[in-house]
Each structure stands twice: as structure tokens, then as C-alpha cells.
Amino acid sequence: MRGGAPRTTLRRMNSAAAAPPHLIPVPPGVRIARLSTLELGRLGEDLAADHLARAGWQVIDRNVRVGRGELDIIALEGTTLVFAEVKTRRTLLTGVPQAAVTPEKVRRLRRLAGEYLLHSSPPHRDLRIDVLAVFAAQDVCSLEHLRAVA
Amino acid sequence: MPVARTLAVALTGLEGTVVEVEADVAAGLPAFHLVGLPDSSMLQARERVRAAAAQIGAGIAQRRIAVNMQPAWLPKHGSGFDLAIAIAVLAAQGDLEAEDIAGVVHLGELGLDGRIRPVPGTLPALLAARRAGVGRAVVPAADADEARLVEGIGVVPAEDLCEVLRHHGSRAEVHPPAPQQSLPAAARAPDPERRERLDFCDVLGQLQARRAAEVAAAGGHHLLLAGPPGAGKTMIAARIPGILPPLGNRDALDVSAIHSLSGGFDARAGLITDPPFEAPHHTATTASVVGGGPGLARPGAISRAHAGVLFLDEAPEFPSRVLEALREPLETGDVTLHRARGITRYPARFQLVMAANPCPCGHAWGRGDRCTCTPLQRRRYLARLSGPVLDRIDMRVEVGPVDLRRVDAAGEPSAAIARRVRAARERQRRRFAALPWTTNSQIPGSALRGDLAPERGGRRMLEEAVDQGRLTLRGHDRVLRVAWTLADLDGAEIPDGDHIGTALSLRGKDRT
Known part of the structure; x- marks a missing residue:
């Protein structure tokens, strides 16, 4: 895919269907193929949180265990409280990362978000659930941000 | 995007x-x-x-x-x-x-x-x-x-x-x-030889029935052939498409479209110009004959026989629901099927040809010596063809057993009959050039009593029959239509008393 997307393209991602994903180099010393599934997921979440922070979001919480599940990233984009689910894959054999977010999983995310808001609610005006799909190739990760999926 | x-x-x-x-x-x-x-x-x-x-x-x-x-x-x-x-x-x-x-x-x-x-x-x-x-x-x-x-x-x-x-x-x-190896396309192609082989010269004797078939073909009239088994009813009916003229442009397009929809259209030879011939078995359901199916109705046998012949062999054996369902299409020339998902209308201007035995055993002919049926069985059998259905049949012809001593060599070949039929159709086409119908069978009743009324003498015979209750008004119109076809076959300008008399006798008794 095309690299070095100008910032205007980034902002258009909301509506643009074929917006290019962001390319992030793999941190030095990390060998994707050697990582365990757990470590890979952790790496994806770190990259995603960094990406959101760089975009000016305020990351409030990460890996919050609520009831029987976990919310990967909770962040504020302006006045909108966003629950972000991060999916990381190093092969596309089973489909793109975001394909793993099934309607069933989306329903669970909604429930978890509700449960989270019961006991801690940072000040916000709107709510949203996003998916950050990370594809980790050998030395570069591509990150796609899907907004308001549920 | x-x-x-x-x-x-x-x-x-x-x-x-x-x-x-x-x-x-x-x-x-x-x-x-x-x-x-x-x-x-x-x-x-x-x-x-x-x-x-x-x-x-x-x-x-x-x-x-x-x-x-x-x-x-x-x-x-x-x-x-x-x-x-x-x-x-x-x-x-x-x-x-x-x-x-x-x-x-x-x-x-x-x-x-x-x-x-x-x-x-x-x-x-x-x-x-x-x-x-x-x-x-x-x-x-x-x-x-x-x-x-x-x-x-x-x-x-x-x-x-x-x-x-x-x-x-x-x-x-x-x-x-x-x-990849695809399925052979030949499965869709009908046998082009089939129709060629059926020729009227194979039919021995049966002059009256052959004449009736010719009249039916020339004017697009409905026909009932009644008689004992083995007399040649089915043979005659199957040969009617062979003497029908090829379809005109409009009909060819309609017929091809219907067959395309029901999946039996091989386009390699162009539009279908042979009049279709449909012969459903008497176990056919109403839906398969008039059209039907869940959701949106699919065309049935009467629509596939549009502009051609629908042949019901052993007609009294058909469920009465099926026969009664033919009544409206016989009058209007199309069928409108209502289903929950929508209304569909298919053309169904077919020519109905029916064959019937006189009774369940089939031998109630002449003195009926060999018949083993009780009078009640016999009456019930023919009552299955209800009055309203029979009333819509223009010609009811009795086909007796063939008398081999009186059969002369071979019958007339289909080609010769087809020539006369074509000439008669041509006369109709010229006469109706400015009118919305094309064959005598389609003349509306108002025209039969108006512009196309025959001369007085013949009409009086019909009026008497209606007065005495031997003929319904619908029957009166149907006899006149057949009379017109007889006149066309004779090359006459207008049906005379002979034509009307013949038409009346071709119509037969109200109970065969």
C-alpha cells in the first residue's frame, strides 16, 4: 500500500472507503515471527495506544477487566469516550484482523462498555466503539482505524 | 468513494x-x-x-x-x-x-x-x-x-x-x-424431428374427425374428440400442430419469452415459430396446468401452449378443479394469478383439444354390446366434463371405430391440409387487418351480431336452437365463428346456410 499519507488523508478516513492504513515500523529488536500470541497482542495494543496518543487522544485506561471480559483501550477523543478493540494478526491466512470482530464480539463489547460505565465514568458527551486492526508484517506494521463500528 | x-x-x-x-x-x-x-x-x-x-x-x-x-x-x-x-x-x-x-x-x-x-x-x-x-x-x-x-x-x-x-x-x-468440463448444452435442445414425423396420412379413415381438425386449425377453434379407444383420437390431436401455420412475429416473441422463462427455449434456431403443443398427463395439478407456485406464480401448461395447442387426452380423467380452472383462460386468452408476493399475468390464448372415451371401459359405442359399465357409471363419467366447460368447446366430434373395408389407401398428407389452412388464415388476416383480433375464434360476440352477421336464412336456424334451449347464447356465437371458418375454407365471402348447418352439426350434442 502507499506510505507516508499526508495528514489530510488521515482526517478523511472517517468516510473514505479506501483510505490507506498507517504504516508504523516494528520497534527495533522485536522479531514478529518469534513472538507468542500473547506478546503479539500486547505489541499491537502498544502500537495502537501510541498511535491514538500521537493523534491527540487522551488514553484513560488500558486492559481494563470488566466482568468476564477485557476492554483493550479506553480513550477520549475530544469529548467522545471511545472504547477501542485492538486486533493484531501477522498473517492474512484467516482473513484481515478486523474480520475477527464478529457481530457476536461487537455485542460483547457493547455490554462490557456498559458495565465499565457503571462503576467509572470519565466526563464525556458521546460514546463510541472503534476497532484498530493491526497487521504485523516482518518489519512494518499497518494500522487501520475503523470508527463507530457498533 | x-x-x-x-x-x-x-x-x-x-x-x-x-x-x-x-x-x-x-x-x-x-x-x-x-x-x-x-x-x-x-x-x-x-x-x-x-x-x-x-x-x-x-x-x-x-x-x-x-x-x-x-x-x-x-x-x-x-x-x-x-x-x-x-x-x-x-x-x-x-x-x-x-x-x-x-x-x-x-x-x-x-x-x-x-x-x-x-x-x-x-x-x-x-x-x-x-x-x-x-x-x-x-x-x-x-x-x-x-x-x-x-x-x-x-x-x-x-x-x-x-x-x-x-x-x-x-x-x-x-x-x-x-x-472446465461444462455440462453439455444439448440437454436443452428439443427434438426438431419429432414434429416432422407426425403426418395426417398415417390416420386411416375418420373423415369427419380429420375435417374437424382442419376446421379447428384454420379458425383456432376448440375441439373435443369422443370415441372408443383405438379410434385414432390421440393420433389426430397430435397431428394438429403440423397443419397450423407458423407463428406471426408477435406470437413468436410471446411464445419464445414464455419458454425462455420456463427454461425450455433453445435460441440457436431463432425465435420459436412452430406453434407449441402441450399435452399434460391427466394426473397434472391445477398449478402445473394454469400456472402457479409459491411466491410469484410460474407459467403453466396453458401458457406454454399459448398460440398453440393444449391437448388433454382422456379429458374426463382430469381432476374437475383443473378443467374448471380452464374456463376463464378459454374466454379471455390470458390468466392472472394472484399470490401473496404479487400478481402475474401470462398470455394463455391456446387452442383446446380434448379426447374422451364414452365411458370408463371405453366400449359404450353404437349399441354398446361390449360395454361393462353401469348406466350410472357412464353418466357420471361424461358429467365430469361440466356444462360450462363443454359450452366453451366449439366442436364436439364423435370418432367411431375405423371400418377397414371403407378405408381408401392413405389419407391426405398434412402438407395438403396445411395449404388449405394457411389460405383460410390468410383470408382471416386480410378481413381482420384493421381489427385487434386475428382468427375467427377471437371474434367478439358484438361483431358477430353486427358487421359480421351472416345472412338471415342461416341465422333463423340458430335462433330457433337458442329459443328451444338447445343452444346457449355463447354456443350460438361459437357456432357462428366456426361457420365463418368453414366459409373461409370454402373461399366464400360470408357464411351461408350450409356453413351454419355444418357448424351446428360439428358442435354436436350438448351431452356426447
Whole structure:
């Protein structure tokens, strides 16, 4: 895919269907193929949180265990409280990362978000659930941000 | 990314509506939504489109895809929309230019490997597209012959999805599916020899029945042949299509469209010009004869026999529901079927030919010495052909056993009879040139009593029959129509007393 997307393209991602994903180099010393599934997921979440922070979001919480599940990233984009689910894959054999977010999983995310808001609610005006799909190739990760999926 | 639009055709019976298929590819979780009142076979298009596009190398984007078909209120069914859906989606994700596909009709079912398979009803679909002013249509290669019968529309035949993409100038890197052994197309072709072999010279004797068949063919009249088994009723009926003139342009188009819809149309020889011949078995259901089925009704035997012959052998054995269902089509020449999903109208201007035994054992003929049926059985048997049905039959002819001593050599060949029939039809065509009907059987009653009324002498005979209750008013009209045909066969300008007398005797008794 095309690299070095100008910032205007980034902002258009909301509506643009074929917006290019962001390319992030793999941190030095990390060998994707050697990582365990757990470590890979952790790496994806770190990259995603960094990406959101760089975009000016305020990351409030990460890996919050609520009831029987976990919310990967909770962040504020302006006045909108966003629950972000991060999916990381190093092969596309089973489909793109975001394909793993099934309607069933989306329903669970909604429930978890509700449960989270019961006991801690940072000040916000709107709510949203996003998916950050990370594809980790050998030395570069591509990150796609899907907004308001549920 | 703009919304991409292309066209397809939704068929409701023979009526087609041009449908706009629009696709939107948006950022979001991967999903494929198909809206606009599809039925379940159409919803399955999602899997076929996804697999077909992947197989030729132009994958469907892992995004939120929404395909809408408008008008959205019109129920759509079948797999013929696959190609249009695939093309709209590929254009929406940028593999095709939206301008290239707008205004082009796409018809075809997709195989998982990207091959385009034929769909029923290509002919009526393209006729509808032409009416809507569409100039170009992509059709399955297997349907190309059928599609080319529609003049004034550019037909692009395609074997697979890859060919369609290249036709629209796509720069996407695609490759055609690997060649495969396809099913032989010959299965669809009817036997062209079958009709040729049936000739009237095979029928021994039976002068009156042969004459009745000729009159029926010349005027498009309904005919009942009654007689013992083995007299040749079925032989005579099966040979009637052989003496009918070829179909005119309009009829040929209608008949071809119906057969395209019911899947029995081989377009390699052009439009169907032979009058169709349908002979359902007496176990046939009402739905199979008049048309029917769940959702939207499909054409039945009476529609497939449109502009041709519907032959009911052993007519009293048919369920009375089936026979009674023929009443309206016999009068109106079409059939309107109401179902929850919509109303369909099919043409059904067929010529009814029925054969009947006189009783269950078949031997109640002459003195009926060999008949083993009780009088009650005999009465019940013929009562199955109800009065209202019999009343609509123009001619009821008794076909007795053949007397071999009186049979002269071979009968007249079909070709000679066909010549007379054609001449009689030609006279009718000239007489009705400025009128909406084409054969004597279609003359409305008002015209029979007005411009086309025969001279007084003959009419008085009929009026007496009506007065005495031997003839219904409908029967009176039907006798006059047959009289006109007899006059046409004789080359007379107007039916005289002889013609009307013969027509009255051909009509037979009200109870055979």
C-alpha cells in the first residue's frame, strides 16, 4: 500500500472507503515471527495506544477487566469516550484482523462498555466503539482505524 | 468513494422492470449487506459474488459493503442479479469506472469460480430493458443467441466475470477461471424431428374427425374428440400442430419469452415459430396446468401452449378443479394469478383439444354390446366434463371405430391440409387487418351480431336452437365463428346456410 499519507488523508478516513492504513515500523529488536500470541497482542495494543496518543487522544485506561471480559483501550477523543478493540494478526491466512470482530464480539463489547460505565465514568458527551486492526508484517506494521463500528 | 450504479432486470411473470443496483463500500467492519427486497436465493448472491471475485483475482474489499436495489419495494428473486451486484461492488471499490457501467444491464448467475451461468427469462428481460431505453446488455454467453433476438440493444456475451471487467476497460489484474468440463448444452435442445414425423396420412379413415381438425386449425377453434379407444383420437390431436401455420412475429416473441422463462427455449434456431403443443398427463395439478407456485406464480401448461395447442387426452380423467380452472383462460386468452408476493399475468390464448372415451371401459359405442359399465357409471363419467366447460368447446366430434373395408389407401398428407389452412388464415388476416383480433375464434360476440352477421336464412336456424334451449347464447356465437371458418375454407365471402348447418352439426350434442 502507499506510505507516508499526508495528514489530510488521515482526517478523511472517517468516510473514505479506501483510505490507506498507517504504516508504523516494528520497534527495533522485536522479531514478529518469534513472538507468542500473547506478546503479539500486547505489541499491537502498544502500537495502537501510541498511535491514538500521537493523534491527540487522551488514553484513560488500558486492559481494563470488566466482568468476564477485557476492554483493550479506553480513550477520549475530544469529548467522545471511545472504547477501542485492538486486533493484531501477522498473517492474512484467516482473513484481515478486523474480520475477527464478529457481530457476536461487537455485542460483547457493547455490554462490557456498559458495565465499565457503571462503576467509572470519565466526563464525556458521546460514546463510541472503534476497532484498530493491526497487521504485523516482518518489519512494518499497518494500522487501520475503523470508527463507530457498533 | 462514490456510490457505483448499474442495471439489472426483475421479472414479474413476463413483465420486466429495470432495476438499479447500487453499491457503497465504506470503512467499517467487514460485512456485505444486500437490501431492496431480495428473496433467499438472491441473498446467497453475497457468497457467490465474494468467491467469484476472489477466484479471478479481484477480491472484494474487507469493508462494509452495502448493495441496494431500487425500486426497493419491488420483490426480486432468483440468481440473475449476481453479475450486476458483482459489477456494482467492484466499481464501488475502484476496480471499474462508474461511468462505464452506468446504463448497462447485467444479467447472469455467477459460479464460485467466476464463470457466468445462464439465467431463465433472458428474452423477456431484454425486451423490458429495450422498452426502458437501455442500449447495452451483458448476458451469459450461453444465452447470447436468445439475447440477440431482441433487436435494438447491444448484446455483450460473456463467459466469465473477468471478461466483463475487461469489456468495461478495467485495469485490475484479473485472470479468467481455468477451463472446465461444462455440462453439455444439448440437454436443452428439443427434438426438431419429432414434429416432422407426425403426418395426417398415417390416420386411416375418420373423415369427419380429420375435417374437424382442419376446421379447428384454420379458425383456432376448440375441439373435443369422443370415441372408443383405438379410434385414432390421440393420433389426430397430435397431428394438429403440423397443419397450423407458423407463428406471426408477435406470437413468436410471446411464445419464445414464455419458454425462455420456463427454461425450455433453445435460441440457436431463432425465435420459436412452430406453434407449441402441450399435452399434460391427466394426473397434472391445477398449478402445473394454469400456472402457479409459491411466491410469484410460474407459467403453466396453458401458457406454454399459448398460440398453440393444449391437448388433454382422456379429458374426463382430469381432476374437475383443473378443467374448471380452464374456463376463464378459454374466454379471455390470458390468466392472472394472484399470490401473496404479487400478481402475474401470462398470455394463455391456446387452442383446446380434448379426447374422451364414452365411458370408463371405453366400449359404450353404437349399441354398446361390449360395454361393462353401469348406466350410472357412464353418466357420471361424461358429467365430469361440466356444462360450462363443454359450452366453451366449439366442436364436439364423435370418432367411431375405423371400418377397414371403407378405408381408401392413405389419407391426405398434412402438407395438403396445411395449404388449405394457411389460405383460410390468410383470408382471416386480410378481413381482420384493421381489427385487434386475428382468427375467427377471437371474434367478439358484438361483431358477430353486427358487421359480421351472416345472412338471415342461416341465422333463423340458430335462433330457433337458442329459443328451444338447445343452444346457449355463447354456443350460438361459437357456432357462428366456426361457420365463418368453414366459409373461409370454402373461399366464400360470408357464411351461408350450409356453413351454419355444418357448424351446428360439428358442435354436436350438448351431452356426447
